[in-house]
Amino acid sequence: MTTVTRRVAPAPASTNALQFPQGFTWGTATAAYQIEGASSVDGRTPSIWDTYSHTPGRVRNGDTGDVATDHYHRWREDVAIMADLGVSAYRFSLSWPRVQPTGRGPAVQKGLDFYRALTDALLEKGIEPVVTLYHWDLPQELEDAGGWPERVTSDRFADYATLAARALGDRVKTWTTLNEPWCSAFLGYGSGVHAPGRTDPVAALRAAHHLNLAHGKAVQALRAELPSRARTSITLNIHHVRALTEAAEDLDAVRRIDALANRVFTGPVLEGAYPQDLFQDTAGLTDWSFVQDGDLATIHQPLDFLGVNYYTPTLVSAATGEASHGSDGHGASEHSPWPGADRVAFHRPEGSTTGMGWAVDPSGLYDLLMRLKAEFPAMPLMITENGAAFDDYVNPEGEVSDPERIAYLHGHLSAVQRAIVAGVDVRGYFLWSLLDNFEWGYGYSKRFGAVYVDYPTGKRIPKASARWYADVARTGTLSDRDGENR
Numbered sequence: 216m217t218t219v220t221r222r223v224a225p226a227p228a229s230t231n232a233l234q235f236p237q238g239f240t241w242g243t244a245t246a247a248y249q250i251e252g253a254s255s256v257d258g259r260t261p262s263i264w265d266t267y268s269h270t271p272g273r274v275r276n277g278d279t280g281d282v283a284t285d286h287y288h289r290w291r292e293d294v295a296i297m298a299d300l301g302v303s304a305y306r307f308s309l310s311w312p313r314v315q316p317t318g319r320g321p322a323v324q325k326g327l328d329f330y331r332a333l334t335d336a337l338l339e340k341g342i343e344p345v346v347t348l349y350h351w352d353l354p355q356e357l358e359d360a361g362g363w364p365e366r367v368t369s370d371r372f373a374d375y376a377t378l379a380a381r382a383l384g385d386r387v388k389t390w391t392t393l394n395e396p397w398c399s400a401f402l403g404y405g406s407g408v409h410a411p412g413r414t415d416p417v418a419a420l421r422a423a424h425h426l427n428l429a430h431g432k433a434v435q436a437l438r439a440e441l442p443s444r445a446r447t448s449i450t451l452n453i454h455h456v457r458a459l460t461e462a463a464e465d466l467d468a469v470r471r472i473d474a475l476a477n478r479v480f481t482g483p484v485l486e487g488a489y490p491q492d493l494f495q496d497t498a499g500l501t502d503w504s505f506v507q508d509g510d511l512a513t514i515h516q517p518l519d520f521l522g523v524n525y526y527t528p529t530l531v532s533a534a535t536g537e538a539s540h541g542s543d544g545h546g547a548s549e550h551s552p553w554p555g556a557d558r559v560a561f562h563r564p565e566g567s568t569t570g571m572g573w574a575v576d577p578s579g580l581y582d583l584l585m586r587l588k589a590e591f592p593a594m595p596l597m598i599t600e601n602g603a604a605f606d607d608y609v610n611p612e613g614e615v616s617d618p619e620r621i622a623y624l625h626g627h628l629s630a631v632q633r634a635i636v637a638g639v640d641v642r643g644y645f646l647w648s649l650l651d652n653f654e655w656g657y658g659y660s661k662r663f664g665a666v667y668v669d670y671p672t673g674k675r676i677p678k679a680s681a682r683w684y685a686d687v688a689r690t691g692t693l694s695d696r697d698g699e700n701r
Contacts, residue, residue, distance in 0.1 A: 233632045233693040240343070240643025241688035242304035243297065243665065244600055246350035246394070248280045249652040251310060253287035257325035260316035262352035263362070263403075264655075267410035278658025284650050284668050290333050296666060296675060297649065298340040300685040305342050306599060306645045307333070308350035308394065315378055318354035318371050322378040334386040345645075346383065347391040347450065348376055348433060351399055351410065358411050363399060363422035363429075366505070373432035380440035388445050391522055391599070392433040395452040396426040397476060398545075401552035408546030408656050416554035417501050424506055427483050431514035449484060450522030450599045453477050453587070455579040459532035459562055468531045468559045471496055475553050476529070485591055487515035497555035520642060522599035523587070525627075527569075528579035534560040544573055546656055569623065570604035570661055577626035584634035584641065595640045601627050602647035604654070604661040607678060615667045615678040624680060628693050646684055650675070 248264045268279040286293055297305055311318065313326040334344040349372065357368055376392070393399070402409035405419035434447050454476035458465040474493040482490045488511060494503055527544060540551040542561040553559065564574035580601070587596060603623040607615050628644065635641050651664035659670055665681035668674070687693055 231695045233629060233695060235632060235691045235693070236635065237691070239691060240304050240597070240645075241684075241691075242302050242306055242343075242345065242643060242645040243300070243649040244306035244645040244647050245286070245308070245649050245652065246347075247308045247310035247313070248283070248350070248352045249648075249654070250284045250286040250650055251313075252280065252282040252285045254279075254281045256287065257313070257329070258316055258323040259310065259313040259326065261355040262310070262312045263355055263358045263410035264352050266355050266358075267412050268653075268658075270412070273412060274656055275658040275660050278653065278660075280653045283653045284670075285673050286650070287329065289673060290329075291336065292675065293649065294333070294336045294340060294342070296677065297337075297342055300665075300677070300681060301689050302685075303341070303343060303688070304345050304389075304643065304645070305337055305649075306345040306347060306391070308347040308352075309379055311349065311352055311375055312354040314382075315375050316354065318357040318375065322382065327378075327382040330383060331386070334383060338386065343389065344383075344387050345389045345391065346379070346387045347394050348372075348379060349392065349399075349429075350394040351403075353399075353411075362404075362411060362413075363425050364404060364415075364418040365421075366425055366428070366507075369425050369429035369432055372429040373436045376433040376436040377440055380437050384441045384445065389448070390437055390441070390445065391448045391450050392430045392437075393426060394450045394522075394599075395524060396423065396430070396449075396480060397452055397454075400426055401475070401554075402545055405554060406540075406546065406548040406550045406552035408548050408552075414548070414550040416551070419552070420497060420501055420503075420554055421505050423479050424503075424510070427480060427514045428510055430484060431510075431516050434516040434518070435513070446519035447516070448518050448520050448522050448597070449480075450524060451477070451480050452524040452526075452600075453481070453583060455525070455528045455583040455586075457528055457530050457579075459530060462533070464533035465531070468533050468556075471556045471559055472529065472531050472553065475556060481591075483511055483514040484518075485515075485521070485594065487511050500554055518594070520595040520597050521587070521591070522597050523583070524600035524647075525580045525583060525598065526571075526601065526603070527573035528564065528576050530562040530564050530574075532560050532562065534558045544571070569619075570606055571657075573603075575603070575623055575626070577630040580627050581630040581634050584631070584639045585637065588634075588637075588639045595642050597642050598631060598644040600645060600647040602663050602665075604663045607651075607662045607667055609667065609669070609676060613676070615676055617678045617680045620665075620678070620680040621683050624684065625693065628687065629695070632693060 400422040651668040
């Protein structure tokens with residue numbers, strides 16, 4: 216995969232420097248609903264997240280994305296910050312209801328003009344725009360018609376992909392269809408902790424299939440419109456699942472969760488088939504008759520790379536009592552996001568945690584990358600999200616010191632570099648996130664950004680980790696001691 220990159224400086228003469236390959240992509244990432252705001256401006260209509268966040272009790276403190284970080288009006292400032300950081304790529308999502316209100320019909324030119332202007336500004340700064348078509352903001356009218364559990368939604372998504380490609384295909388070379396379809400399907404329709412907040416295990420499985428189908432149809436639509444040099448991908452939050460013990464029942468718990476978390480997507484997308492054990496595990500819920508002839512061929516489209524999002528490993532065992540899916544790290548609910556896995560218990564790993572309560576464990580990322588190399592050796596990889604939330608604050612000097620985030624990033628970048636040395640074809644790394652933002656069900660209570668946002672004023676303050684990351688991106692090297700590159 217060829218990308219617009221800054222030339223990497225030679226490694227310093229030190230045995231303590233870990234070197235990344237020439238041309239490695241250093242980026243940062245965001246999502247439309249989390250940063251844009253302007254929720255009813257220039258023809259944009261409600262998404263499922265607008266509806267969900269405005270429903271009392273759904274989001275912490277009653278927060279919504281109505282304003283978010285006001286990126287819709289402050290995007291020039293945000294592009295300037297990225298240029299100062301020296302990143303070579305910016306991964307952002309299009310707001311489906313901003314581009315195509317209601318999910319049907321023609322595009323709204325004012326919405327497209329916003330993304331045209333953004334991409335032009337990025338290109339002027341030497342920053343490659345990397346577009347994600349869907350980061351969870353389904354137009355509410357499509358949800359009212361049944362949402363992702365209904366097959367027709369995949370057709371609507373292909374139409375939307377065509378509109379986006381026609382508008383931005385002359386500017387954008389790299390396209391991602393879906394971000395983390397596991398969250399859309401199983402948190403949105405299974406546990407209900409994400410929009411649209413439904414709690415139906417069969418609907419969650421149907422949604423997973425129709426998201427896969429939407430991906431395949433969107434790749435076909437993109438390729439029909441884009442120049443041959445364009446690249447297509449999907450981003451998956453592949454869970455690195457570990458067993459609490461080596462007991463057979465705990466290993467079987469790993470198998471069950473791996474099927475629901477990972478292979479339900481990697482199977483059809485990368486291999487053209489669903490795993491048979493997934494069908495067996497969920498046979499008490501559905502016969503999967505919603506998978507129609509020809510679907511798997513449509514889903515199984517050639518891709519230029521696989522996007523990988525990683526934050527923390529998943530630790531499971533067989534349940535000895537009531538299953539504890541509330542400890543799976545995805546949000547508390549009386550309803551499980553794991554259909555057919557009622558006898559699996561989730562555990563909090565020992566050790567330090569982030570502000571989300573997630574274990575800090577870079578070895579999980581290394582192991583995950585090695586697994587993907589073993590299973591899909593010809594597939595290039597991109598780390599499309601990795602980062603951590605901590606309780607950041609502005610000190611009396613007006614600065615934000617975040618050594619815990621620097622340590623987190625250092626550990627995970629070290630894991631990526633070790634995987635590259637071991638032969639894994641990792642082409643780049645996107646830090647999550649550029650800005651503090653609306654963190655879904657947690658509202659504004661969790662800060663993932665490299666740039667601090669004072670929400671009442673919108674003021675941006677680059678954190679110490681932003682300067683540290685900029686130095687790593689500039690040199691292409693990583694010291695083996697935390698913070699040495701600052």
